[in-house]
Amino acid sequence: MKNDRSNGRASSVLLIEDDRELARQLRADLSEDGFEMRVETRGPEGLHAALGQSWDVVILDISLPGVNGFEILQQLRVNNAETAVICLTARGEVADRVRGLHLGADDYLTKPFAKDELKARLHALLRRTSSRRPSALSVGPAVPKGWVINSPLRQVTMGGETVALQPREWSVLEFFLQHEGQVLTKSHLLDRVWGIQFDPGTNVVDAVICRLRGKLQRPGQPSHLKTSRGRGYIFQRDV
Amino acid sequence: MFRTVASIWKLAIMLVGLIAAALCLIWVLTSTVLTRALEQAGRAVVLDDLGEYEALYQRVGVEGVTHLFAAGKHERDQFIRIVDASGHVKLDLRPPKDPRFHWPDLPITVDHLLPGETAWLETNLTEELILTVGCRKLADKAELWFARTNAADVDAIGQVHRSIALGIGLTAALAIGPVFWFSSRVLQPVRKFIGEARQLARADATVHRLESPGAILELEEFAQAFNESLDRVQSLTEELEAANDQLAHELRTPLARIRGNIESILSTPDLDVCRDHAARAIAETDRATQLIQVILSIRAGDSRTLKLQPDRISFAVLVAETSELYVPAAEERGLELSTRLPRQDTWIHADRQRLQQALCNLLDNALAYTPRGGRIQVGLDHNGACAVLWVRDSGPGLAESDHDRIWRRFMRGAAASANTPGIGLGLSLVKAVVNAHNGLAGACNRPEGGAEFWIRLPLAVGKNELAASLGTRQINGSGWAIDSPLCLDPAARS
Numbered sequence A: 001m002k003n004d005r006s007n008g009r010a011s012s013v014l015l016i017e018d019d020r021e022l023a024r025q026l027r028a029d030l031s032e033d034g035f036e037m038r039v040e041t042r043g044p045e046g047l048h049a050a051l052g053q054s055w056d057v058v059i060l061d062i063s064l065p066g067v068n069g070f071e072i073l074q075q076l077r078v079n080n081a082e083t084a085v086i087c088l089t090a091r092g093e094v095a096d097r098v099r100g101l102h103l104g105a106d107d108y109l110t111k112p113f114a115k116d117e118l119k120a121r122l123h124a125l126l127r128r129t130s131s132r133r134p135s136a137l138s139v140g141p142a143v144p145k146g147w148v149i150n151s152p153l154r155q156v157t158m159g160g161e162t163v164a165l166q167p168r169e170w171s172v173l174e175f176f177l178q179h180e181g182q183v184l185t186k187s188h189l190l191d192r193v194w195g196i197q198f199d200p201g202t203n204v205v206d207a208v209i210c211r212l213r214g215k216l217q218r219p220g221q222p223s224h225l226k227t228s229r230g231r232g233y234i235f236q237r238d239v
Numbered sequence B: 001m002f003r004t005v006a007s008i009w010k011l012a013i014m015l016v017g018l019i020a021a022a023l024c025l026i027w028v029l030t031s032t033v034l035t036r037a038l039e040q041a042g043r044a045v046v047l048d049d050l051g052e053y054e055a056l057y058q059r060v061g062v063e064g065v066t067h068l069f070a071a072g073k074h075e076r077d078q079f080i081r082i083v084d085a086s087g088h089v090k091l092d093l094r095p096p097k098d099p100r101f102h103w104p105d106l107p108i109t110v111d112h113l114l115p116g117e118t119a120w121l122e123t124n125l126t127e128e129l130i131l132t133v134g135c136r137k138l139a140d141k142a143e144l145w146f147a148r149t150n151a152a153d154v155d156a157i158g159q160v161h162r163s164i165a166l167g168i169g170l171t172a173a174l175a176i177g178p179v180f181w182f183s184s185r186v187l188q189p190v191r192k193f194i195g196e197a198r199q200l201a202r203a204d205a206t207v208h209r210l211e212s213p214g215a216i217l218e219l220e221e222f223a224q225a226f227n228e229s230l231d232r233v234q235s236l237t238e239e240l241e242a243a244n245d246q247l248a249h250e251l252r253t254p255l256a257r258i259r260g261n262i263e264s265i266l267s268t269p270d271l272d273v274c275r276d277h278a279a280r281a282i283a284e285t286d287r288a289t290q291l292i293q294v295i296l297s298i299r300a301g302d303s304r305t306l307k308l309q310p311d312r313i314s315f316a317v318l319v320a321e322t323s324e325l326y327v328p329a330a331e332e333r334g335l336e337l338s339t340r341l342p343r344q345d346t347w348i349h350a351d352r353q354r355l356q357q358a359l360c361n362l363l364d365n366a367l368a369y370t371p372r373g374g375r376i377q378v379g380l381d382h383n384g385a386c387a388v389l390w391v392r393d394s395g396p397g398l399a400e401s402d403h404d405r406i407w408r409r410f411m412r413g414a415a416a417s418a419n420t421p422g423i424g425l426g427l428s429l430v431k432a433v434v435n436a437h438n439g440l441a442g443a444c445n446r447p448e449g450g451a452e453f454w455i456r457l458p459l460a461v462g463k464n465e466l467a468a469s470l471g472t473r474q475i476n477g478s479g480w481a482i483d484s485p486l487c488l489d490p491a492a493r494s
Helices: A020-032 A043-052 A069-079 A094-102 A115-129 A167-178 A186-194 A204-216 B007-060 B062-071 B151-202 B217-267 B271-302 B315-332 B352-369 B426-436 B484-488
Strands: A012-016 A036-040 A057-061 A084-089 A107-110 A147-150 A155-158 A161-164 A225-228 A232-235 B078-083 B089-093 B118-124 B130-137 B143-149 B310-314 B336-340 B347-351 B375-383 B386-393 B440-445 B451-458 B473-475 B481-483
Touching (some): A012 A043, A020 A115, A036 A043, A043 A069, A057 A069, A057 A115, A069 A084, A084 A115, A094 A107, A115 A186, A167 A232, A186 A204, A186 A232, A204 B315, B007 B062, B007 B078, B007 B118, B007 B130, B007 B143, B007 B151, B062 B089, B310 B315, B315 B347, B315 B352, B315 B375, B315 B386, B347 B451, B352 B426, B352 B451, B426 B440, B426 B451
Parallel strands (some): A084 A107, B336 B375
Antiparallel strands (some): A147 A155, A155 A161, B078 B089, B078 B143, B130 B143, B375 B386
C-alpha cells in the first residue's frame, strides 16, 4: 500500500528517534513502503520539525535527549490536534502508556516491536484520519469474492455454506478484514482483539487463528488467512 | 571558631557558664533581698527596744534600764543613752571597746521632738557597718537613745555567701559527672559510629555494622535501625546481584540462539531456509524481551513498587474472557477447559492487565503440565470479603519439594521436563502481581489428583467506593470497615 491518502499523494511521516540504527532501519523500511520520511534524532529539532509543517503521522520516541517525547506530544497537541501520533518507548510500563494516551497519542508501541505491527498501526491511523471510510464489513472491497457477511448474526456465507462464528472469532475476522493484505503480528492481534499487552505464553493466538481458518476454509480451496512465518498472519482477499 | 572546639569542651564550658550565671544571680538576689529584710527587721528591733526601755525607765528609772541592757544578749552591737532635759547624759552604755562602734557625731539632744515621738538616723560606721539610731522623747523631756549596728546581719549575709560559694564549688565538681557521662555514653559511641561509617564507605558495606555497647538508649536504637537498613540494603544488593546474574545467564541462551540463526542466514543460500532461521531468531528475540519484562515486573512486585493501574473490574468477566482465549489452545492439546463462575458478579479493585497476566500464567502452566486427555477447570468463588480464583488440573500434581520452590524465580516443578515450555518465572510473576494487589496466592494437590492453584483477592466495596485506595481498607457488606488481612488466612479457603 503505497498511498494511503484519499488524494493519492504519499503519506508524510516524521520519525523522532534518537537511536540512529533503529531510525535508519525504519526510514529504509517505511520509505520502501512509499512513505515520505523525515528523521530527527534529537528532541528540540524533533519538536521544531513536528511544529514546522503538517504531517500525516509522527512516530515519536519517548526517551529523547533535550526534550522528551511527552513534552513534544504536549506541544504538538497544543498547536495541532489533527496529526496522528504513535509513541515508541523502551519502557513497557502501563503507566507510561496511559500517560502517552492521555497526552493525546493515538497509539503506543513498546520496543522491541515488529515492523509489521508498526506498519499495520500506521495504516490504521492513516485510514482513521483520512476519509472516514465506512466499516470494512459492510460492502468493503476487503471481503473476498463470493462471501456474504451478516454482522448482527456473526455469520459468513461462502458459496451457499453459512458459518456462524463465536464473538471473539468474529472480532478477529473483523480485524483481519480491516487490515486486508497486511501482516498482523500476534502481539498486535492480542492488543487489539483481546486488549492484552503481554505475551500469554501458550500459543493461544495460533490456536484461535487455526480454528478460525478451519471454519472459513472451503474444501479444496486455499485459505484467505495465511501464516507469514516468523511475522504473523495475513488476510488476503484474493488467493 | 566555636565550631572547631571539641563537643566535650563545649559542653563543659556551657555547663560551667550556666552554673556560674545561675549562682551569680542567686548571690545578687539573696544579698539584695536579705539586706533589705534585715534592714527592716533592724528598725523593728530598735523600735521595740525603744518602747521596752521607755516603759522600764518610766517604771523603774535608769537603774532598771541599765540592768536590762546588761542582761540583754545584744550588747555587742547595741547602744543605749539617756539624756535628761538639761542635756546631761544620765546613761551611756555601748558595746565593748571596738573602734568601729561609736555614737555618731550628733547634737546630744533633739529639740523639736514632742514626748512619745521618735527621730531616726542611719549612719555608716564603716563601709559595710550601718548604725540605726532611734531617739524618743520621754515624758520627763529626757531623750532615750537606742542604736543598733547591723554587724549580726552582715555576719548572716556573709554566712549565706559562704554557703553559696560552697554550693558553686560543689555543683562545679558534680558537673563533671554529666560531662563524663555525656562523653562516655554519647560522644564516644558517636565517634565510633563515625569511624564505622567511614569504614562502610571505604570497604565492603555488607560486612560492617554499627556497634554501640554502653551508648545511650537512643543511640542504641539508632544503631539498630541503621543496621537493619544495612541488612535490607545488603539483602537487596544480593538479590539484585543474583537477579542480574540470572538475567545475564538467561539472556545468553536466547542471544546464542539468535546469533546461531543469524549465522545460518549468512551461510545459507536457500531463501526458504533463511526465512526459517529469521523466524526462529525473531521468536527468540520475543522470548528475551518477555523475559526482561517479566523479571522487571517480578522484581517490582516483590519490592511492592509494581506500578498498578487499578480499576473496578469484574473478576468473573476477566476470568471468563481469559479462559475463553485458552479454549482453542486447550482443544489443540486434547484438553478439556471448563469455567465455573459464581452467579453474582465479583467486583474487585485491580490492574486488569497485571491480573490477567497472572491468570494467563496459571492457565499456561495448567496447559503445559496436563497430559493429553486431561481436564482443566477455572473457577471463581466468594469467600467472605474475598474472591478466590482457582485453576485445577488433572496433571501429575505437585511434589513435596515443589510447594515452596515453584514460587521462586527460575525454579520449576518436579514434573517439568526438558520439553515443558517456560523458564520458571510464571508463578513468581503470579505471586508478585498478587502481592502488589494485597492478595495471596497458593497451590495444593487435589485429593482426586492434579494440582490446584489459587489467587485470593479482596473484594471491592459494593455501592460506596470507599475502597478506591487499593487494598488498604475494605468495607464488608454490613458497611463496617475491616482490614484486608481477612484475606490472608489460607485455611479459610474453600
